[in-house]
Amino acid sequence: MKLPLSTEWVLHCATALAQLEPHTAVSTAQFAEHYDIPAPYLAKQLKALVKAGVLSAAPGPRGGFRLARAPEAITLLEIVEAVDGSAAPYECHEIRQRGRGALAPEECRRTCVLAVRMAEAHDAWRRSLAAVSLADVVADIPPDAPARTRALLAGS
Amino acid sequence: MKLPLSTEWVLHCATALAQLEPHTAVSTAQFAEHYDIPAPYLAKQLKALVKAGVLSAAPGPRGGFRLARAPEAITLLEIVEAVDGSAAPYECHEIRQRGRGALAPEECRRTCVLAVRMAEAHDAWRRSLAAVSLADVVADIPPDAPARTRALLAGS
Numbered sequence: 001m002k003l004p005l006s007t008e009w010v011l012h013c014a015t016a017l018a019q020l021e022p023h024t025a026v027s028t029a030q031f032a033e034h035y036d037i038p039a040p041y042l043a044k045q046l047k048a049l050v051k052a053g054v055l056s057a058a059p060g061p062r063g064g065f066r067l068a069r070a071p072e073a074i075t076l077l078e079i080v081e082a083v084d085g086s087a088a089p090y091e092c093h094e095i096r097q098r099g100r101g102a103l104a105p106e107e108c109r110r111t112c113v114l115a116v117r118m119a120e121a122h123d124a125w126r127r128s129l130a131a132v133s134l135a136d137v138v139a140d141i142p143p144d145a146p147a148r149t150r151a152l153l154a155g156s
Numbered sequence: 157m158k159l160p161l162s163t164e165w166v167l168h169c170a171t172a173l174a175q176l177e178p179h180t181a182v183s184t185a186q187f188a189e190h191y192d193i194p195a196p197y198l199a200k201q202l203k204a205l206v207k208a209g210v211l212s213a214a215p216g217p218r219g220g221f222r223l224a225r226a227p228e229a230i231t232l233l234e235i236v237e238a239v240d241g242s243a244a245p246y247e248c249h250e251i252r253q254r255g256r257g258a259l260a261p262e263e264c265r266r267t268c269v270l271a272v273r274m275a276e277a278h279d280a281w282r283r284s285l286a287a288v289s290l291a292d293v294v295a296d297i298p299p300d301a302p303a304r305t306r307a308l309l310a311g312s
Contacts, residue, residue: 001159003245011270012251036255076273089159089245095168099192101308107298114167114293117232121284128277137270142263152257 001089006045007080009037013046014054014079018071018134019146020154027064030153045083052082071138077129090118157245162201163236165193169202170210170235174227174290175302176310183220186309201239208238227294233285246274 013031017024028046032039046065049055056068067074092115096103111119138146169187173180184202188195202221205211212224223230248271252259267275294302 001157001240001243001245003157003247005247005249007246008249008251008270011274015270016257034255034257035251037251076270076277080274084157087157089157090163091159091161093161093164095164095191095193099190101172101190101305103298103301107301113296114164114171114232116296117285117288117293118167118236121232121281124284125277125281128280129273132273137273140269140272142259145259145263149257 003080003084006041006083009035009042010045010049010079010083011076013042013065014049014067014074014134015137015141016149016153017055017065017067018074018138019141019149021150022070023066024154025058025062025064025066026153030064034153049079049082052078054078054082067134071134074134075130076132076134076137077126080129088119088122090115090122092118159236159240162197162239165191165198166201166205166235166239167232169198169221170205170223170230170290171293171297172305172309173211173221173223174230174294175297175305177306178226179222180310181214181218181220181222182309186220190309205235205238208234210234210238223290227290230290231286232288232290232293233282236285244275244278246271246278248274 012035013026016031016034017026020026028039028043031037031046032042046055050057050065053068054074055065058064058066092112094108094112096112097105097108168191169182172187172190173182176182184195184199187193187202188198202211206213206221206224209224210230211221214220214222248268250264250268252268253261253264
């Protein structure tokens with residue numbers, strides 16, 4: 001059970017945007033240089049965040065990506081699921097209805113209890129990430145970080 | 157973020173054992189037939205459960221696998237982590253210390269706040285699965301299932 005490597009990238013890019021003045025756009029090239037990550041693959045991930053409604057694309061020579069909403073209104077869950085999807089890690093293939101031990105269809109009207117319990121765990125994971133906004137994250141970063149982030153990403 | 161397909165297999169095999177008289181052993185071939193799953197790959201997963209202390213191997217012609225402890229004392233988390241490991245899905249590669257925007261080492265004595273929040277979500281997932289025992293699962297399966305499981309798996 002692994003999240004893509006790019007999960008860390010997009011979480012940090014979104015956190016950086018949350019430290020800037022509202023509506024400030026940052027380009028893929030700026031992000032790639034800021035975190036030393038490969039620009040072409042990062043661009044694809046940032047576009048996934050636009051598709052998910054977390055970022056919006058700003059056109060033009062000073063364009064790039066900006067937050068689509070206020071940092072208080074964007075959760076870590078939205079960012080993570082933008083790059084990894086929202087599918088649960090456990091897949092039920094109804095093996096309770098297969099083989100010599102197969103249950104009868106009338107015994108399987110309710111969801112398999114194991115699938116229910118695995119889904120409850122995934123819900124707990126999702127609730128945990130849905131309870132944390134980008135504003136919460138920025139409130140916990142080192143105190144000098146936002147000023148430097150603004151100087152480096154919004155000053156050029 | 158995906159759990160292996162075999163997660164469903166081992167959860168069902170362990171749930172079947174929890175329906176039998178204590179210490180009853182079931183062979184890989186019996187499980188494979190019971191759920192219509194490929195025996196060679198299943199054998200590998202059942203050995204992982206032995207290694208994790210969830211099952212114990214019973215030697216001999218009537219041998220196979222039995223629960224290593226009472227169903228009340230085996231959690232879904234142990235079973236899932238026996239086949240998938242206990243590594244968290246999110247990996248922090250400290251990109252906050254890389255590139256042009258790198259934070260100074262003295263600003264990074266505490267764990268990155270994003271890594272902390274992702275770890276909290278994984279803890280919530282683990283706690284949810286650790287709170288469910290095989291006995292809890294058996295209490296929720298269709299009422300006629302245990303008698304048939306016993307007839308099919310312990311009667312041969």
